[in-house]
Amino acid sequence: MSELKIQHLITLTELLSKGAKHNFISITTSSLGKNIHKSQQAASKHLLELEEGGLIQRMMSGRKISVKLTKKGYDQIADMYNLIKNSLESSPSEIEIGGILVSGMGEGAYYMSLKGYTKQFKTKIGYVPFPGTLNIKIEKKEHIESLRQVNNMPGKQIDGFSDGKRTYGWVRCYSCTLNGKIPCNLIFLERTHHDLSVAELISEFDIRKKTGLKNGDRITITIPVS
Amino acid sequence: MSELKIQHLITLTELLSKGAKHNFISITTSSLGKNIHKSQQAASKHLLELEEGGLIQRMMSGRKISVKLTKKGYDQIADMYNLIKNSLESSPSEIEIGGILVSGMGEGAYYMSLKGYTKQFKTKIGYVPFPGTLNIKIEKKEHIESLRQVNNMPGKQIDGFSDGKRTYGWVRCYSCTLNGKIPCNLIFLERTHHDLSVAELISEFDIRKKTGLKNGDRITITIPVS
DNA sequence: ATTACTAAAACTCGAGTAC
DNA sequence: TGTACTCGAGTTTTAGTAA
Numbered sequence A, B: 001m002s003e004l005k006i007q008h009l010i011t012l013t014e015l016l017s018k019g020a021k022h023n024f025i026s027i028t029t030s031s032l033g034k035n036i037h038k039s040q041q042a043a044s045k046h047l048l049e050l051e052e053g054g055l056i057q058r059m060m061s062g063r064k065i066s067v068k069l070t071k072k073g074y075d076q077i078a079d080m081y082n083l084i085k086n087s088l089e090s091s092p093s094e095i096e097i098g099g100i101l102v103s104g105m106g107e108g109a110y111y112m113s114l115k116g117y118t119k120q121f122k123t124k125i126g127y128v129p130f131p132g133t134l135n136i137k138i139e140k141k142e143h144i145e146s147l148r149q150v151n152n153m154p155g156k157q158i159d160g161f162s163d164g165k166r167t168y169g170w171v172r173c174y175s176c177t178l179n180g181k182i183p184c185n186l187i188f189l190e191r192t193h194h195d196l197s198v199a200e201l202i203s204e205f206d207i208r209k210k211t212g213l214k215n216g217d218r219i220t221i222t223i224p225v226s
Numbered sequence C: 001a002t003t004a005c006t007a008a009a010a011c012t013c014g015a016g017t018a019c
Numbered sequence D: 001t002g003t004a005c006t007c008g009a010g011t012t013t014t015a016g017t018a019a
Helices: A006-017 A029-035 A040-052 A071-090 A107-112 A115-124 A141-151 A207-211 B006-017 B029-035 B040-052 B071-090 B107-112 B115-124 B141-151 B207-211
Strands: A025-027 A056-061 A064-069 A094-102 A134-137 A156-158 A171-178 A182-189 A198-202 A218-224 B025-027 B056-061 B064-069 B094-102 B134-137 B156-158 B171-178 B182-189 B198-202 B218-224
Touching: A006 A029, A006 A040, A006 A064, A006 A071, A006 B006, A006 B071, A025 A029, A029 A040, A040 A056, A056 B141, A064 A071, A064 B141, A071 B006, A071 B071, A094 A141, A094 A198, A107 A115, A115 A156, A141 B056, A141 B064, A171 A198, A182 A207, B006 B029, B006 B040, B006 B064, B006 B071, B025 B029, B029 B040, B040 B056, B064 B071, B094 B141, B094 B198, B107 B115, B115 B156, B171 B198, B182 B207
Parallel strands: none
Antiparallel strands: A025 A064, A056 A064, A094 A134, A094 A218, A134 A198, A156 A171, A171 A182, A171 A218, A182 A198, B025 B064, B056 B064, B094 B134, B094 B218, B134 B198, B156 B171, B171 B182, B171 B218, B182 B198
16 A cells, blocks of 8 residues: 555645656745645655655756656556556445335335326336335445435436325336346335335336245345446 | 545545445444554544544444445545546656757767668668757756656667777667757767767758757757657 | 755554443 | 544644754
């Protein structure tokens, strides 16, 4: 992880951005200090230390200083660059939420079968869900937080409607997979907007039947993230 | 340049590489400490400070800690990444050397016209140089250093030869431009290997005639770098 | 105007330790 | 085991200042 003192990285980067890779650049310690948000004295010391460490080549020219990175100095920056780059790239772009299968309120099945919803499901998520939702009890605080995060992401919105007697709220869908393989949709309902300790899943088929999952089984939901 | 304390960047990067961008990851302060080459106490403090700065979201789960980067935390890393990236990329890949045109030793003209050299010039740099070299007096210490750097780079080697009476040393050529436009070659001669306060240029044409440059004029040589 | 020294203030770290 | 406090030692930064 580099025996490079980290504060010097900023200084090196500043010099590099001024073009100090191949040519000597002429600077003053106070301008450098200003740019790295340190005092003139600190900048002067950094330069001295960088030279001592063989990271820069430093010459006095008149009252100013001429500096150029050495190969070692350049390599240090390149190393740090690659370290961050790898961290950024190896970062998986999925949210994982674990929970326990519980029995849902039977009413879900009824609502989801209403014509006002099914027409939209067909066009927006590509299928009419099997009647009935899969309820997942989320136990870990951090998974509830993750669910909150999903809730703040834009999803596929199924609009609410009214049949004259009453109104039915919107449903927001997030494509996801159950236990890494079963495709389904995580849904948020307008009416239960507040409760994030239970996640509801819908799927084209009867998941309980297809997978043999029973209440009390631990499951994992994986939601892809942009 | 970020009000982010730099030492925390390492911690953030470590968390990110463990996948803390989208999901809470479960860690102990001592394992984190080990990874960032700091003590358990330092790791604990860093986490506390990162949370305070709004860079991570932190939850106790049992005896361990669950951590996730916030948008702000992620942005900080991305910012630093882009900063370094820009520095690395905006870095011009040329060496610039300034100097003053002086009269060369007339002998240069003679040597460069020898068959043993001209044949090689034709094949290696594409032309037979105008007889006579252009001598540039380098005044700034840092430009002499730059010249030394060029001298350490691999160039196009014109081999020495012998005509039976005496031997002629090698010549090394570096394609460059004079004052940003005139194409020419910077040459190093075996016999003057040591003196880097004068640079010698050769060109296909008579530069003095073509440009009207006279002794005492300030000129700039630009040498492209891999 | 510069650089860079000294001394003191401000930080950061880790050992010891409480919980 | 865990986290995270206090406190002393070491390090870094800055103010003041010499050259």
